[in-house]
Amino acid sequence: MVPSTGHNKTKTAVFISGTGSNLKSLIKFSRTSKSPISINLIISNNSKAKGLNYAKTYKIKKKVFSFKNKNISEKKLLSILKTNDIDLICLAGFMKILSGNFITKFKGKILNIHPSLLPNYKGLNTHKRVLNNKEKYSGCTVHFVNARLDSGKIILQKKVKISKNETEASLGKRILAQEHRLYPKAILKIFNL
Ligand code: GRF
Numbered sequence: 001m002v003p004s005t006g007h008n009k010t011k012t013a014v015f016i017s018g019t020g021s022n023l024k025s026l027i028k029f030s031r032t033s034k035s036p037i038s039i040n041l042i043i044s045n046n047s048k049a050k051g052l053n054y055a056k057t058y059k060i061k062k063k064v065f066s067f068k069n070k071n072i073s074e075k076k077l078l079s080i081l082k083t084n085d086i087d088l089i090c091l092a093g094f095m096k097i098l099s100g101n102f103i104t105k106f107k108g109k110i111l112n113i114h115p116s117l118l119p120n121y122k123g124l125n126t127h128k129r130v131l132n133n134k135e136k137y138s139g140c141t142v143h144f145v146n147a148r149l150d151s152g153k154i155i156l157q158k159k160v161k162i163s164k165n166e167t168e169a170s171l172g173k174r175i176l177a178q179e180h181r182l183y184p185k186a187i188l189k190i191f192n193l
Helices: 021-030 050-057 070-083 100-105 126-132 168-190
Strands: 010-016 037-044 061-064 088-091 110-114 137-144 154-161
Touching: 010 021, 021 037, 021 050, 021 168, 037 050, 037 070, 050 061, 070 100, 110 168, 126 137, 126 168, 137 168, 154 168
Parallel strands: 010 037, 010 088, 037 061, 088 110
Antiparallel strands: 110 137, 137 154
């Protein structure tokens, strides 16, 4: 990614469906001087997403699209992204799959965070599957989004050692804490910072 010219940061939209703890960490990062991005828009498919409250706390514009009709929602979404000059999209716990058409329009400009060491454990319930398979390590991955689920080019990963008596909840919590650090680092990396 090429940073915006002048003093402007690259305008970024974060897409969420739930708690939004990664959104919060991205907002905090975006407000530091070293950040090449600003968060200008929060998008959700779920009007009850807890993370939408950060829009108010941090005075950021938010918009909800049902995605019941993906085609219609994506058309409206593309138009709002355009009016807001959005040049980077960060998916953070966004539970809808974007169409190939949408992804093409933002080629190389959509990132996602996934709670496993990709290419292993794509999809849902990663911690449960990792523990069932008695893995020694898990972790998290920030990657570019392409048309195939959890399959785009990997930007950064962080390994987490699985401890004795690990539960889905304990592993999820420890990995999430690492996610909050990894996403900002991955953004610095794609801007060559
Ligand atoms: C994170 O574990 C993320 O990796 C996954 O969904 C979860 C979202 O958590 N894609 P939060 O909404 O950011 O707290």
